[in-house]
Amino acid sequence: MRVLITRPEREATTLATALAERGHVPVIAPLFRLEILHPSADFATDLSACQAILLSSANGARALAEASEQRGKPILAVGDTTAATAEGLGFVSVTSAAGDGLALAELVRTRLDPKAGPLLHVSGVDIALDFAAALAADGFDVRRAALYDAREETALPDSARAAIAARALDAAMFFSPRASELFARLVQEAGLSASLSNVTAIAISPAALEPLSVLPFKATVAAARPTRQSVLDEIDRLPVAPVADAPKAAPRAAVEGPSIMSDTPSSPEPTAPPASAVAPPPVQVRRGLGIVGAFFTGLIAACLVLAGALITLPYWPAEVRALWQGQGAASVTPAPALDLQQVRQDAAAVANASVEAAKRELSARLDDLEKRVRAASAAAAERPASPGGTGPDPAIAELRSKVEALEGRAATPGAATAAPATPAPAPTPATPSPEQEKELATLRLELATMRNTVQTIDQTVAAQRDQTKLLAEAVDKARGEASARNAGEQKAMSAARASALIGIAARLSAAVESGLPFATDLALLTPLAQGDAKLTESATALQAYAQNGVASRSTLVAEFPAVAKAALADDLADDSFGERLLGKVRGLVSLRRVGNDVDGDGTEAKLARAEAALEAGDLAKAVALVKTLPPQTARATAGWLSRAEANLAAKQAADQISSQAVTLLGSAR
Structure with a gap:
């Protein structure tokens, strides 16, 4: 699985090695930058006067080693990994509480005498459990030395942003309420909350899990014990369902205490096994897989x-x-590789060819319409004009007058026989001659044809404009689909x-x-x-x-x-x-x-x-x-x-x- 690690860089590297040995792919995205601080003026006095030193994180051990060359003071560490780090740095008397801050406080009550001298708690600037208050009722004088500071990142690391946006994560690990709260805030600010729907959140304790409730994780899991080993065990349990008939054994070898920011995650102490239960044999912890x-x-x-x-x-x-x-x-000729550039060029060539063909067809049809309009205009212009060069055609005017006279005569058929005896001037011919009738019919037919032609031209031009618009939209759509297909x-x-x-x-x-x-x-x-x-x-x-x-x-x-x-x-x-x-x-x-x-x-x-x-x-x-x-x-x-x-x-x-x-x-x- 691909697992997101939000711890500081040093702890994240060690945790990534453990995940890689288990077959997982770590994605390191530190949410905090660790800064070692200069000890205060009274640090040397407190160190020499204390009967023992309390370490609630591995970074406390590293900061203590930087601040002092003393290695002989007794060390009480919160977990096995913190104890191992202190031993690796040269401290000769180290005892592990193998749990959380409450377990460390209980170890102090069991092992130390408040009359033997004060205690020195080496921690970061931010702590989750104040040992001075927790042990005050037992008579212990606990002095705190803040030797390091975990500074929050102002934005989600690029590695986390890329992995979350790509939905490339299967699980995310959180080791303190502070880290969980910061992660939830940065993810919401980056607008990537919806991309966590396939991710399982695994926290070291229920308190560290609580700030993550605002994010839409696929599932949330709190480790059975507040140790790094328990968190790793929960990671291993994700892809494999537990076997119902498998014997249950209490884990004994814990290799990590709480994180550097939350030295004492709020989680209930594990329930002690019944007295009748047989104590499991001690587990030997080995480093590495061999x-x-x-x-x-x-x-x-x-x-x-x-x-x-x-x-x-x-x-x-x-x-x-x-x-x-x-x-x-x-020996074998490899298959030709898919040339995306060539595919895009071919698609563009086909689209351009289609567009050019459509343009040519439209241009030809518009040219034909223009020729027909010019021909009609030329035919009208070829008719003889009036002597002055202006005014309507005399023949057309004469025909119009004849048509009106005929229409008037048709409206009054008895007018010709009303007064036959009365003499009158030479009357207008009652009916046009056959030549006039023929010419009138020809002109009427020609005028009707011209009107129909002009109307047809107007309709054709409008239809061609609509077709051009539809064709342009189709071409744009085809280009968009081709671009989307190429992008996909x-x-x-x-x-x-x-x-x-x-x-x-x-x-x-x-x-x-x-x-x-x-x-x-x-x-x-x-x-x-x-x-x-x-x-x-x-x-x-x-x-x-x-x-x-x-x-x-x-x-x-x-x-x-x-x-x-x-x-x-x-x-x-x-x-x-x-x-x-x-x-x-x-x-x-x-x-x-x-x-x-x-x-x-x-x-x-x-x-x-x-x-x-x-x-x-x-x-x-x-x-x-x-x-x-x-x-x-x-x-x-x-x-x-x-x-x-x-x-x-x-x-x-x-x-x-x-x-x-x-x-x-x-x-x-």
């Missing part, structure tokens, strides 16, 4: 990637499909490309973590990276390690003690016989100090801090410390440094590919 676990994890991830690849195979570019099906360029095809291709990149990035990360070669997986990335400068740069960085792979982090951790012993022996040996002999002896059997609290800047101190950083999972810090060793140790550390830097470079390139794939998927949606 070789066998990494192998099976990689196998499961490969199966998931294969299933996703088969589903999205029809949308892959032709080159990738050819590589997937095992078709070599030398482009989005589908981009989504398929992003999905393929996510699968390849997962396989590359698994190969880097397990120390296996990844040349085949990198070959799948080559056609997808064409035209993308960032992907090409990442692929080039991985090419140098593809054939043989890189050393896994567990291998580098296992090799470091021998490297440290040899480096320390080389550093102590000089040109004298006695020192060379002593160096040889130290190369065989050596006793050196370990831990992060070794004082000084000597070789032994740097090696001790580098080893502590490796144990804490910070390979980059260990490499930086080894690089600062004296030149005489280079012979012993050169090989280890080369393998460690290769691991860091390959891991960084694989992470960049995964981040770029999520961004592309968001833009495609």
Whole structure:
């Protein structure tokens, strides 16, 4: 699953590693920026006077290590991860409450005596539980030192915005009420609330879950215990339904306390098992999956990637499909790739041709109408004009007068016989001659024809205008549909490309973590990276390690003690016989100090801090410390440094590919 992590960058990186080992794809989107603060003037006094230090988060341990070199004070930590962080930083007496803030307060009441001295609570600026108030009734004097501040982001991180907008998330993790409230506010301000309908929210406690009720999540889940391990267990439970008949065992190994912002999430304490229940055997917590676990994890991830690849195979570019099906360029001719630019050009050419044809047809019909109108006008103009050049045609005027006379005579048929005896002037002929009748009929027919012709022309022009308007609308609609179809095809291709990149990035990360070669997986990335400068740069960085792979982090951790012993022996040996002999002896059997609290800047101190950083999972810090060793140790550390830097470079390139794939998927949606 794709899981959104909202914790600060340092915690998010560790959590992302745990999710990757479980087969999930982490999307890191820190909502807070961690800032280490300078201790107050009375911090040193409070530190020296206190009987014990209370740590409610792993960042408190880191801030305390930055503020003071003391490592001997007893530490009471809220959870196992906070305790492990303190131990990795060199604190020698650390006890874990394995729970939340209330569990830490109960541990103080059980282990400490209020008369033995005050307590120092190292925390952030914002806290959820005030230990001074909680333990005041028991007589404890608790002083607080705010050594770090988690500053809120003013906008949703780009990685979260892209993943939410693309609906590319399956779950989101929240470790404090403050983080949940900030996430809900930023999502609403970005207008992305509706895009969370397929996301399951998993919080460390019911109190951290409550601010998320304003968002339309698919489901909301509160962890059974306020620990990071319980949150990870809830993630693993999402895709698989619980088996009804499976035996129920109480989890005992918790590896994380509350988050840095909410040191004590408000959640009820777990109910104690009945007295008759048989106590489960202690669980040994191991770091990492080991070789066998990494192998099976990689196998499961490969199966998931294969299933996703088969589903999205029809949308892959032709080159990738050819590589997937095992078709070599030398033996089989690859299918021609879909040229979207050519498709768009062909569609535009067809549309333009249709428009041009319609324009030509309309132009021809309008020209014909214009010719007919000009012909009618010319025919009327050819009739003889009056002598003065103006006025109506005499023939037409004469015909009109004759028509009127005939119509008048037809209206009074007895007028011709009313007075036959009375003499009168020479009368107008009673009836027109046959020639006049014929000419009159011809003129009437011609006038009627002209009127009909003009009326027909007007109707035809109006119809042609309507047809032109409809044709233009149809052409615009066709162009819009073609553009929408091209945009949809482009989005589908981009989504398929992003999905393929996510699968390849997962396989590359698994190969880097397990120390296996990844040349085949990198070959799948080559056609997808064409035209993308960032992907090409990442692929080039991985090419140098593809054939043989890189050393896994567990291998580098296992090799470091021998490297440290040899480096320390080389550093102590000089040109004298006695020192060379002593160096040889130290190369065989050596006793050196370990831990992060070794004082000084000597070789032994740097090696001790580098080893502590490796144990804490910070390979980059260990490499930086080894690089600062004296030149005489280079012979012993050169090989280890080369393998460690290769691991860091390959891991960084694989992470960049995964981040770029999520961004592309968001833009495609």
